[in-house]
Amino acid sequence: MSNDPSRANGTELVRFDKVTKRFGEVTVLDELDFSVATGKHVTLIGPSGSGKTTILRLLMTLLRPEEGTITVDGDLLTHEEKNGKLVRAGERHTREVRKKIGMVFQQFNLFPNMKVQRNVMEAPVHVLGMDKDEAAQRARELIELVGLTEHLDKYPSQLSGGQQQRVAIARALAMRPQVLLLDEVTSALDPELVAGVLDVLSDIAHSTDITMICVTHEMSFARDISDRVLMFDKGKIVESGSPEKIFSDPENDRTREFLSTVL
Numbered sequence: 001m002s003n004d005p006s007r008a009n010g011t012e013l014v015r016f017d018k019v020t021k022r023f024g025e026v027t028v029l030d031e032l033d034f035s036v037a038t039g040k041h042v043t044l045i046g047p048s049g050s051g052k053t054t055i056l057r058l059l060m061t062l063l064r065p066e067e068g069t070i071t072v073d074g075d076l077l078t079h080e081e082k083n084g085k086l087v088r089a090g091e092r093h094t095r096e097v098r099k100k101i102g103m104v105f106q107q108f109n110l111f112p113n114m115k116v117q118r119n120v121m122e123a124p125v126h127v128l129g130m131d132k133d134e135a136a137q138r139a140r141e142l143i144e145l146v147g148l149t150e151h152l153d154k155y156p157s158q159l160s161g162g163q164q165q166r167v168a169i170a171r172a173l174a175m176r177p178q179v180l181l182l183d184e185v186t187s188a189l190d191p192e193l194v195a196g197v198l199d200v201l202s203d204i205a206h207s208t209d210i211t212m213i214c215v216t217h218e219m220s221f222a223r224d225i226s227d228r229v230l231m232f233d234k235g236k237i238v239e240s241g242s243p244e245k246i247f248s249d250p251e252n253d254r255t256r257e258f259l260s261t262v263l
């Protein structure tokens, strides 16, 4: 499993330029700038309500920014250039760019009436138009990657929450996204199931070249997989750096305060 091998690591894959998101009167993100290089794993940390999930939802186009632009792999996500002017993108344009992005949510949302393998094959066949045999083969490989080969023929209800979340990870990867978004993927799980899911994600982070943007409260996981950690507070990045720097020697008072509550 890999991204496009012709794509050199280190180039910019995701970029936010002066992105502002408001809900009514409340400004949740305020002229936010940041970028994520191809192949890198970036973790967003910070107190609840600081805007982390909003960033992932903007990338999934579940939300649209009031101001600013988001670029994915060189393509504008919610805007298009027409006659030299930046205009709101049409549905088709946005859908195409969004194909580059996969997301795993807190809730796994598998199709309950489909067995594990079908869950993983469904979107590649119906959205990407992939040949069924090829999709089935790839689904088996991904299901093996998440350690569920013996559960291929089960329905989601026959699996634990942790196993269902691992199917959701395989399903997201089946679309061959260039960037994988992970939104608190273990917060809905019973504590004893968390480690299995984090181990799978850690394996994927270390053994593939997929780009990841991750929101998590699991700080040892963040430390293990991240190339860079961004600390958010009130919709702004207050500090960013390597996991070693952020977790061992943070400079910002808000970072220190936040880490003292979660470490």
Ligand code: ADP
Pocket: 023, 028, 046, 047, 048, 049, 050, 051, 052, 053, 054, 055
């Ligand atoms: P985090 O992921 O850091 O906990 P969120 O991005 O979920 O933060 O939320 C940031 C802020 O935006 C919070 O104050 C939250 O209440 C608000 N918010 C998020 N989604 C909505 C919405 N759909 N409508 C109104 N307010 C929202």
